[in-house]
Amino acid sequence: ELTLFYQPIVNAKNNTVTGFEALMRWNHGERGPISPGLFIPIAEDANLIGPLGEWALRKACDDAAQWPGDIRVAVNVSPIQFADDQLPNLVKQALKTSGLRPDRLELEITESVFLGESQETEEMFCALKEIGVRLALDDFGTGYSSLSYLQTAPFDKIKIDQSFVRGATEPGSRNGAIIAAIVALAEALDMETTAEGIEALDELDWIRELKVSHVQGYVYSMPVQNEDLCERIQAGDWVLVPTGPAKHRSDRHSMFRKVNIVHENSCYPAMVRNISKTGALIEGIVDVPVGTRFVVDFGDGQIAVSTVRRSMGQQQGLEFDQRLVDDGNGGLCTRTRVSPYLVAAAGMPVPNLPNDFYPENNQTQAIAAVPAFYTTDSWKAA
Structure with missing residues (x-):
């Protein structure tokens, strides 16, 4: 064998x-x-x-x-x-x-x-x-x-x-x-x-x-x-023409992880399909223009600013402004973490905080904002 x-x-x-x-x-x-x-x-x-x-x-x-x-x-x-x-x-x-x-x-x-x-x-x-x-x-x-x-x-x-x-x-x-x-x-x-x-x-x-x-x-x-x-x-010298991607891309990890995507003052639920140190493929937001700036909230104070580089219907390829790093357990994480109290103060939902913690004015702003994009929940069925 x-x-x-x-x-x-x-x-x-x-x-x-x-x-x-x-x-x-x-x-x-x-x-x-x-x-x-x-x-x-x-x-x-x-x-x-x-x-x-x-x-x-x-x-x-x-x-x-x-x-x-x-x-x-x-x-x-x-x-x-x-x-x-x-x-x-x-x-x-x-x-x-x-x-x-x-x-x-x-x-x-x-x-x-x-x-x-x-x-x-x-x-x-x-x-x-x-x-x-x-x-x-x-x-x-x-x-x-x-x-x-x-x-x-x-x-x-x-x-x-x-x-x-x-x-x-x-x-x-x-x-x-x-x-x-x-x-x-x-x-x-x-x-x-x-x-x-x-x-x-x-x-x-x-x-x-x-x-x-x-x-x-x-x-x-x-x-x-x-x-x-x-x-x-058999014909003699073997000459090979190099082929492959124009640029090296970091190793990608396939996953199925819920995240929040922040655009301006609207928050969208989405799913990460795969991730690398330099970017991620997300699903759940429809028809996003290339060049759109997103903030990805991974939870636990992990916030990554990114730019949409590819847009395919309900999927977007993101490039992070700052590379992720190894978390020591075979995964990836952001270099720094934001305090959950600062995240909550910005109007984002944070688990394990008291319900009355969120500032009323931030909640009002989030509700009053008009979302720029539609979302789909097709990934939930998967």
Whole structure:
């Protein structure tokens, strides 16, 4: 039920595919596709990562040996595999059996192998480099980063984790400065760089401006099966045209949450369909012009000022003036909260306050105001 998919690694300057990363996939007979993020940690705990890793290495070498030219294949090596003194022999056997040149195999190793840095670690690096394979430092900057091990570890490439790419183009982000520093470090050490997880065209332009040498992500291609890959590269060099959204959009969370929408001095009930740090999709107000300014009351003193950027009948796409932040429990919240007494003083209903708290003049204003929009309660039936 296991198979390998391959995601292209592309030269950022000319869009030419220079290699592929082998990614393990499991299509369960009953459950269907199972995420590697689920089954790989279980395989490590069950002491099965060794056999799985050996199979992936042999399979990737066999597949890559059939590819034309000098296209490389990158294979992930877990810390458990790296600690096995039989790893160099396994690599030699996989190369010999497949006939793949050693310099076309790239082993991706994470920083966690340096947690127990010892003489054995240095000897393993030397043994692998003697074979002639390439070594890539995977997920750089996300673990126990130390510049000291770059002095001795013979890496050929640094892979910049996608967590630094996400939001790098947004105002106020420091990720661009971090990526620039990693690139400068790599160039000084004569190493290549690969930025992972590029999905939007503005991210790609930014990565190119920062002089990252290689790119990997959906902006070029999703992982493909070996059969499809071989068909594409039979003619020689494979050049990919980047495609995708013009700008990076924050991850959206689907939900079904009641909110109050304030426009001028009228309040409308609505439902949030999905939300991200930068905006939300609401439903319940009819035919709102693009550019309309709304205040979204999420409750508990969470107030977000927003602008309607898309309007589709009873649904509106909002862009927040100020980005939301993580609430620490996997959700989002506003950066600050407004006192419920101030909210009530503005004439908004607030739970758990006495009925006689609301100022009479604000209530009168709210009732007397003529609403600018119609509402629909179709979402209530859903």
